[in-house]
Amino acid sequence: MAMPEPIIARRRNEPMGSNTNRAIEIAPGVHWVGAFDPDLRSFDLILRTANGTSYNAYAVRGEQGVAVIDTVKENFAGDFFARLESVCDYAEITTVVVNHLEPDHSGALPELLRRAPQAQVCLSIRAPLMLKALLRAADTLPRGFKTVTTGDRVDLGGRTLGFLHTPYLHWPDTQCTYLGELGILFSGDVFGCHFCDTRLFNDKVGDFRFSFEYYYAHIMRPFRTHVARALDLIEPLDLSIVAPAHGPVLRHGPRDYIKRYRELATPRLTNEAGGEKTLLVFYLSAYGNTRRMAEAVRTGAETLTGVRVSLYDLEGVEPASFVDLIEEADGFALGSPTINGDGVKPVWDLLSSLTAIDIAGKLGAAFGSYGWSGEAVEMIEHRLRGLKFRVPIAGLKVKLTPTSSELKQCQVFGRQLADALITPASQRFNAD
């Protein structure tokens, strides 16, 4: 009778090297000391991870000391420390760089600081408050930490770490670290993806293109403007390797990935409106009342030149397509009747899909027909403000069937929205 040997059988199926716990050299004196997490299937509640992930941490050796760049998720600390110990003694560590405080990278930080208390912690000028809140439960606060920003450097002896201030990729504290002598960018989550493959290098691992795109779409897309600013800092660098905090180390054609980020951060729809402002009007309507309002809003908005207005029935498409439109639009108005004391579900589905995009500075507005209590418009406006839309024009409600004078009001409302869009930013404060 064959004896089941589940553990051994599983080991045999694992790619080579996954349990060797040895550091992997990525350049002379630079080692990957991270951890592989092949079994993870969901990340941050918002991503699915068919291929698991890796938490990439790195050790850089200079003549005068060793720098550790990022750590790993707490329950993988054992792998991280084993790999780190294979390339240095804790006493040699002079610098710990924290590119990002999210627990998937800072999980082993308190223990690392216990083992290397002499190390100076370098983090973004946006990080200290968060660091304190994160380490509240741990009893270690770094003894020496210094905040760094673009242009600051740490000399390890023949190896210099320079910092790039790249906030909101995808937390306020994120930064990148550049090892100039070797052209290596330790980028943090940027250029990363959830793809666990112990062959580590992008020219060796399986096809991870889907994961790269998916990671951008879910983690970086909401911060498009910040991505573009970070790329302004990164593109001029001499680069031989991009070493992100998740997924493959990009040593083959690293610039291709930077180029791809630039494409992804550039508006995806050709803007045929040219210099015009764009206003999208969405509506839902059971009996045509809110629809008639929407049409009047459009008519009113179109009386101003310089604004291109588009009208859509929200029932017609999945929210994702409209999210793409809103990402490129200057403003949008949302019309919903009140049904059972609320706006209708497609409205909330659309609004809850907007966390995927950057809405800073966009204009929002709400309108709708109602029967007796009319809650929807205020609820939508409230949500728009919560999402940080500008809501300069108060919402418009009409009881049941709009009269011709109420339709006139809808036109005025549309015209006001258009006017708020074409008012130059420098005059908005007094105009609103």
Next chain:
Amino acid sequence: MPKAKVTFADVGVTLTVPAGTRLIEVSEKVGAGITYGCREGECGTCLTKVISGGENLAAPSVLEDQVLKDSFAPRGHRLACQAQVLGGDIVVKPV
């Protein structure tokens, strides 16, 4: 009423606002990149660099001072949700 001229360097917008206005109220309207959370001077999210004209902002409150200290904010940084303009020219940008 006394006015101040505020420039948001990241979006290149300058506008004139009444004295007493808080930076965040303006930055929000012009779509500048200053982010915010609590708007009550507690979370530190709205940390902003004052490039020039710091003397034209009302002095930080005890609360703001504490948050700036806790954030190890370098000199010339303010919380946009707290800093009120007094007059003159002020140039700021997000951190």
